[in-house]
Amino acid sequence: MKKLSFLLTLLLALMLTLAACSGDSTDEPEENPDNETEEENNEEGSEDEEASEGDGEDQVLVFARGGDSESLDFASTTDGESSRVTKQIYESLLEFDKESFDLKPGLAHDWEVSDDGQEYTFYLEEGVKFHDGTDFNAEAVKTNFERWADPEHEYAFTDSDYVYSMYGTMFGGFKGDDGHVIEDIEVVDDYTIKFHLSRPLGYFLQNMGMSYFAITSPAALEEYGPEINENPVGTGPFKFVSWERDQSIVLEKNDEYWKEGLPKLDRVIFEVIPENSSRLMALRSGDIDIMDGLNPDDAAGVESDADIDLYTRAANNFGYLGMNVEKEPLDDKLVRQAINYAVDREAVAEALYAGYAIPGANPLPPGYLGFNDEIEGYDYDPEKAKDLLAEAGYEDGVEIELWTMPVARPYMPDPETVADIIRNNLEQVGITAEIVREEWAPYLEKTAAGEQELFMLGWSGTNGDPDYFLGSLLHSSGIGGSNYTRFNNEEVDELLDQAKVAVDQDERADLYKQAQEIIHEEAPMVVLVHSEPVLAASSRVQNYVPHPSTSESLAEVELSE
C-alpha cells in the first residue's frame, strides 16, 4: 500500500514539475506585453462573472463550432472559423446586408464611383475609436491596405510567414504585379479616402464588404507586431478578451461602440466542440446557445424540439462532378452532356442533405447577380444519356476514373456516398467508373495539374460576386489553379473579361447570363447541389440571422429569459 501511494506521489510530483515549467514560460519577458492585457482583461472578466452571479442579468452567448480559428488576423488566413470571430471584433468599410451580399454602409457612410470606374471615394464615419482608444481615420485605412499589398511594408510581417492570399485573389495580385488593381490610395482628408485603380474592377465595392478586408488599429500593429494574430484590436461591437487554443475565444461588449444601443450581449464565447453529436447534446443540455454545422439528418429532431430553433444559411456554394476536358473521352461535348443527364442530382440532395440543398443548374449559387434562371439544369434522363453516348461512338460503354475527395467539405459533407451514387448512375448508362483515392493535399495538387478524369470538388463564395465563381472556375487563366476542369472557351473568356471590368451591374449580369448559356451547352461539370447549411440555436436566442458567407455579426443578437 505504501508503495502504491509512493507511486501516486511520484506521478503527482511529475505533474507539479510540469506545471512549474509551464508556469515559468508564461513569465518570460518577451511575452509581457500581451500578458499584461490578458491578465487585466481576465480580471475584468472575473469581476463580470461575479456580478453576473449577483443579478443574473448578464447576457452571455456561447457559440459552438467544430474547429478553432487559425488566426485572429483575418487578412492572412482564408479560414472561415477565423473570420467568424474577427467579424465581431473588426469592421470593414462596407458591410453586407443581413441575409445577402447586398452592400450597405459600414465604416464608410457614403461612397462614390467615378464614371470611368477607376476612382472610388469613401466617406468615413467620424468619431469611431479602436478598442485601444486610438482614432479610426483615413490614414488607418491606408495603412491596412498597404500592409496587405506590399510585402515590404513594415507591418506585412513577411518574415513571420504572413501571406495575404485573399488580397491577392481579390485585387489581382500584390504591389508591383501586372494584375494588381489598386494603384494608389489617397488620403483626401481625415475622413475621406480615395482609391485609384489601374483598370476598372466590377466587384471592387463587393470586396470592400468582405470581412477579410476589415480595418485593424495601426497602433496595435505597431505594438504587437506579428503577434497581432493573437491580439486583435478593431472597431467592432466586441473586444477581444482571451483565447485558449482549441477550447474557447472570449469576447466582451465594447461599451464605446459607435452604433447607439449595440451590442446587446455582454459576452460572446466561441467554444470548440469537434464532434457533431456532442455539440447537439451540449445545446440540448443548455451548455451552449448556438451550434454551427448541424448534421442535416438531425434537423427533423431539432424542428420538433420546442426549446431549440432550426436555422438555415442561404446557399453560397456548390459541389460538382468535374470533367477534365483535355482527357479522352471527356474532350467530347456529347459525353460530357451524357454524364450530366446520367447523374441524379435529386438523389444526391436527398441522400446527403436530407433535402436541405438545391439541385444545381448553373455553376453559381441562386440569388447571385447574373444567375441565369432561364437555364434549366440537365434532367435525370439515363435514356438520353445512352443515346448521346451512342452518338459519340461509345455505345459499348467506356471506362473512366472517378477521383473521390478524401475530406468532407461544406459543399460535400460525405464524398464517399456521393461517389457511390455517381458510380451507380454512370453504371446504368454504360460508363464504368473506377474510383481513385488520394489524400487531400496530393488530390488538390494532381487535379490542378490535370492528372484526373472525372473528379469531385466544389467552391464556396466569399464576396458574393459571380466572378469569384465563374471567373475562378471556368476562365482559361485559371488552368493549373482553380480551373480544375481545364475548360478553355474563348467566347466565355471574353464574356468573363468584359464582365470583370464593367462597372454597370446590369451590364455585368447580362454578360454572366450569356456565359452561363455557353457553359451549360459545353457542360464541363455536373453542378450537383447548392447546400443550405443548417444550424440550431436555443429558443432564447433572438435576432440571430445566419449570413451566407458564414460570418455574421452578433451585435444585435440578444437572449430572452
Add this chain to the structure above:
Amino acid sequence: MLAYTIRRLLMLIPVLIGMTIITFSIVHLIPGNPAQVILGESATETQVQDLEESMGLNEPYIVQFGIYVSDLLQGDLGTSLKTKASINKEILPKLAATFELTFFAMLFAIIIGVNAGIISAWRHNSWFDFFAMLFALVGVSMPVFWLALMEQWIFAQELGWLPAHGRQDSRSQIDPITHFYVLDSILHMDMKQLFISLKHLVLPSIALGTIPMAIIARMTRSSMLEVMSSDYIRTIRAKGSGQFLVIYKHALKNATIPVLTIIGLQTGVLLGGAILTETIFSWPGIGRYIYDAISYRDYPVIQSGILVVALIFVMINLIVDLLYAFIDPRIKY
C-alpha cells in the same frame, strides 16, 4: 543506482536523435504539401509557390533538417505553419490537458484494477472472481469510442448528471496558471471551479481508463495468485498474520513488479493515444493536437509533438525501471 540513472539518461540521446530523424523523414515523405492544404481549392499556382517559399519549404530537406535541429538544440520546438504561433507556447496547455486526463484515468484504473485483481486472487474461483474477470475481458475488448458515446448518452444526455465535453463550463472559465485545471482551481482557492473541473474529468477518465483497468486487474490477479502459492506466504500465515495484512503487505509487494510494468506502459500509451477520447469529449489534448496537425501537414507540429510524446514515454519507462529497485531490494542496477 545513480550511475544507472545517468547511463539511462545518456542512452536517451541516441534515442532522441533517431526519433528526430525518423519523424522528420516520415513527415516529409508523405505526399502533399502544407501550402496546398492551407490555401485549399481556391489556390493558384503562384500562391502555393509563394507560400512554400515564405515557409521555407522549398529548401533542400537536409537544410530544413539542419534548421530544425539547431532550433531544437536551443529549446525551440518551432512555429506552427497553421497558426503561426510558437509550438513551445502552444504545446504546454495541451500537454497539461492530456496529463491531467491521463492522471485521473490511471488513478481510476489503478485503484479499481489493482483491488479487483487482489480480491479475485484472494477469493480465487469465487463468484466475484468470475464476474470481475468477465468484466475485465469485456473491458479490454470494449472499443473506447463506443464506451465514450454510451457514457455521454446515459450520463450527459439522459440523466444530465455530468458534462460531456471540454474541460470546464463555457460560462465559467478559469484563469489558467499551470493549465492543470484541477490544480489551478486549488491555487485560485476556487471550490466551485474545482468541482466543475473534476466533474468534467469523470466521463473521459472512465472511458480512457477502462482498458488499462481491465489489463491491470488481470495482471494483478495472475501475479497475486503466483505469489500467494509461494512458500513465504504460507510461512507468514503459519505465524498467524491476519489475512488482510498478508495480502496487502506481504503478497502485494512481490506481485507489484509486473503490474508496475503494465502501469508504466499503459500510462505512456494513454499519453500519446488518447485521440479518440479527446475527440469525443472535446478534450484539447496532445493527441488531437498532433492528429489535426497531420491532416493539415503542419510539419513542425507533427515533428515536435511526436518528439515530446516520445520523450515522455521514455521518461515514464525510466521511472518505472527505477521503481523496481525501490520496491524489490533484490533488484540491483
